[in-house]
Amino acid sequence: MKFKHMFKRTAAKAGSVNSAGNLFAARQPEVPDGLLKKCNSCKSAVFVEEVKKNYYICPHCRNYFRVHAYRRIEMVADADSFEEWNQGLKTENPLHFKGYEEKLEGLREKTKLDEAVITGKVTIGGTPAVIGVCDGRFLMASMGEVVGEKITRAVERATEEKLPVILFACSGGARMQEGIVSLMQMAKTSAALKRHCDAGQLYISVLTNPTTGGVTASFAMLGDIILAEPNALIGFAGPRVIEQTIGQKLPQGFQRSEFLLEHGFIDEIVERENLKEELGRILKMHAVDGAVKGKSRIPEKADEETSQYISEEKPGQILSEQCLKNDTEQSVKNDGEQSQSGKTETKGMNQIGPKMSAWEHVQLAREKNRPTGKDYVNLLFTDFVEMHGDRYFRDDPAVIGGIAMFCGQPVTVLVQEKGHGTKSNIEHNFGMVSPDGYRKSLRLMKQAEKFGRPVICFVDTPGAFCGLEAEERGQGEAIARNLYELSGLKVPVLSVVIGEGGSGGALAFAVADEVWMMEHSIYSILSPEGFASILWKDSKRAKEAAEVMKLTAGDLKELGIIEQIIHEEEPLNRENLPEVFEDLSRKIQHFLEHYETMDETALVKHRYDRFRRM
Numbered sequence: 001m002k003f004k005h006m007f008k009r010t011a012a013k014a015g016s017v018n019s020a021g022n023l024f025a026a027r028q029p030e031v032p033d034g035l036l037k038k039c040n041s042c043k044s045a046v047f048v049e050e051v052k053k054n055y056y057i058c059p060h061c062r063n064y065f066r067v068h069a070y071r072r073i074e075m076v077a078d079a080d081s082f083e084e085w086n087q088g089l090k091t092e093n094p095l096h097f098k099g100y101e102e103k104l105e106g107l108r109e110k111t112k113l114d115e116a117v118i119t120g121k122v123t124i125g126g127t128p129a130v131i132g133v134c135d136g137r138f139l140m141a142s143m144g145e146v147v148g149e150k151i152t153r154a155v156e157r158a159t160e161e162k163l164p165v166i167l168f169a170c171s172g173g174a175r176m177q178e179g180i181v182s183l184m185q186m187a188k189t190s191a192a193l194k195r196h197c198d199a200g201q202l203y204i205s206v207l208t209n210p211t212t213g214g215v216t217a218s219f220a221m222l223g224d225i226i227l228a229e230p231n232a233l234i235g236f237a238g239p240r241v242i243e244q245t246i247g248q249k250l251p252q253g254f255q256r257s258e259f260l261l262e263h264g265f266i267d268e269i270v271e272r273e274n275l276k277e278e279l280g281r282i283l284k285m286h287a288v289d290g291a292v293k294g295k296s297r298i299p300e301k302a303d304e305e306t307s308q309y310i311s312e313e314k315p316g317q318i319l320s321e322q323c324l325k326n327d328t329e330q331s332v333k334n335d336g337e338q339s340q341s342g343k344t345e346t347k348g349m350n351q352i353g354p355k356m357s358a359w360e361h362v363q364l365a366r367e368k369n370r371p372t373g374k375d376y377v378n379l380l381f382t383d384f385v386e387m388h389g390d391r392y393f394r395d396d397p398a399v400i401g402g403i404a405m406f407c408g409q410p411v412t413v414l415v416q417e418k419g420h421g422t423k424s425n426i427e428h429n430f431g432m433v434s435p436d437g438y439r440k441s442l443r444l445m446k447q448a449e450k451f452g453r454p455v456i457c458f459v460d461t462p463g464a465f466c467g468l469e470a471e472e473r474g475q476g477e478a479i480a481r482n483l484y485e486l487s488g489l490k491v492p493v494l495s496v497v498i499g500e501g502g503s504g505g506a507l508a509f510a511v512a513d514e515v516w517m518m519e520h521s522i523y524s525i526l527s528p529e530g531f532a533s534i535l536w537k538d539s540k541r542a543k544e545a546a547e548v549m550k551l552t553a554g555d556l557k558e559l560g561i562i563e564q565i566i567h568e569e570e571p572l573n574r575e576n577l578p579e580v581f582e583d584l585s586r587k588i589q590h591f592l593e594h595y596e597t598m599d600e601t602a603l604v605k606h607r608y609d610r611f612r613r614m
């Protein structure tokens with residue numbers, strides 16, 4: 001790290017305004033009053049005050065300067081909310097390493113820190129959380145027994161007090177001077193986090209530059225949600241060690257945050273100035289009664305409102321603006337009775353719209369301008385926080401997933417995304433999901449289960465991706481695993497087929513309590529082309545195949561494969577989607593109201609029976 005000449009000699013404590021002036025105290029006499037410093041990245045002269053006000057980011061090149069632990073806490077926590085825990089712990093110098101204690105003493109003197117991590121409790125955006133922040137000035141924030149102990153105590157107390165944990169990693173890894181005892185801290189911190197996780201609590205890991213070695217291989221990578229600052233070095237082995245071992249230079253960007261995002265290991269890269277807001281948003285979404293499973297998580301007020309809605313004639317007026325933006329009188333005119341399961345059904349729904357051939361449905365489902373999953377996410381939900389990666393290999397852009405708010409409650413949303421326009425189609429692989437995409441979706445479904453959030457899936461895929469790499473990484477296993485795990489997921493699952501529901505690739509998103517279809521979507525064992533090719537050795541007979549396959553929403557409702565058909569304005573496009581969305585939104589509310597009141601056992605049994613009948 002070359003920042004050492006920049007922000008050295010800090011004596012700042014949280015909340016201490018006066019000490020801030022010392023933060024950039026000039027070390028070299030030629031720089032007057034510490035007003036100007038040189039950026040280590042772009043070599044420009046920067047005003048210290050400006051940098052401080054700008055989240056310690058270079059105004060010229062946006063290089064991220066190292067932030068001291070107390071400063072970091074000030075930057076993300078609500079003012080004066082920090083309460084420090086477990087100060088003054090000291091290492092016993094387990095290896096009796098010569099000169100180690102003197103070195104620590106010197107560092108304590110110099111940094112005014114007692115060790116390389118600060119822990120305690122804060123509130124962020126009003127939500128309480130336990131926080132731990134590494135400080136790189138203290139032996140590269142390597143994890144000796146005190147660091148391990150402080151983190152473990154903080155996590156244990158968070159478990160006890162049912163609080164989320166946020167850990168800011170910035171570390172060289174294990175602490176050599178403490179040898180095997182340092183190594184054990186990896187296991188100790190991980191074990192504490194496992195208990196915290198099993199208690200249903202949230203852990204957010206924030207990776208900053210650099211996060212390496214034993215810290216990466218323990219607490220840093222174990223977050224339910226892993227955020228990273230841009231361009232942070234994150235890896236197990238350091239780049240220099242790798243280069244020496246393999247005898248070649250590493251490519252540009254190797255082991256940086258962006259590289260990790262692409263390879264599926266982190267959820268999101270967050271700019272430093274947005275970090276407080278993002279943490280606050282995520283914390284808030286997890287603060288909603290997550291521990292009580294099998295009970296309705298719709299706030300009582302909303303419950304009242306919704307049931308009131310069911311019995312009244314003008315429902316739109318009492319739904320919150322967030323749920324229905326426009327006046328809904330028009331959209332409810334078609335609604336009939338309330339079915340036992342809470343569904344609102346329109347009479348003769350199977351026959352809505354003019355009669356069309358199956359092939360016409362196929363064409364509409366594939367229509368270029370048809371809204372894709374992303375459009376549904378934008379219209380139906382607010383506060384969408386996108387999560388990336390399967391934590392194994394890659395982030396599959398054919399699947400978009402994350403947490404969002406729906407009528408005041410958090411839900412996990414998963415969409416198969418085809419993209420709009422050629423460039424975007426290619427980017428999203430035309431909605432053809434790879435094993436990594438199924439594994440990402442499964443990760444997010446399990447996360448939803450942990451936090452008691454319903455899962456809402458939007459299905460739109462011609463089929464699972466067919467290719468060499470997909471087979472190498474176990475496409476079949478990935479789909480099977482989804483069917484297996486979804487069948488027993490202890491939270492409500494709704495799937496809506498919005499375009500093409502092709503084969504097992506679609507089913508992996510549709511082992512749900514209810515499956516609905518947009519009026520002109522299709523859902524089938526495979527594409528009509530594939531069907532014709534296999535049965536008649538002639539893919540040109542796709543049109544004929546479509547007619548016999550029973551792939552339209554009407555046919556599938558009759559067969560009992562799906563529960564609801566959502567009426568479409570035709571042709572469905574991004575402009576008229578809002579009209580459809582009103583109806584869909586209301587139906588989703590009913591769905592949640594019904595299924596969230598079921599206890600876990602009844603819910604899973606209902607899902608089991610649903611498929612058992614087929």
Ligand SMILES: [Zn+2]
Pocket residue numbers: 039040041042043044058059060061062063
């Ligand atoms: Zn710069």
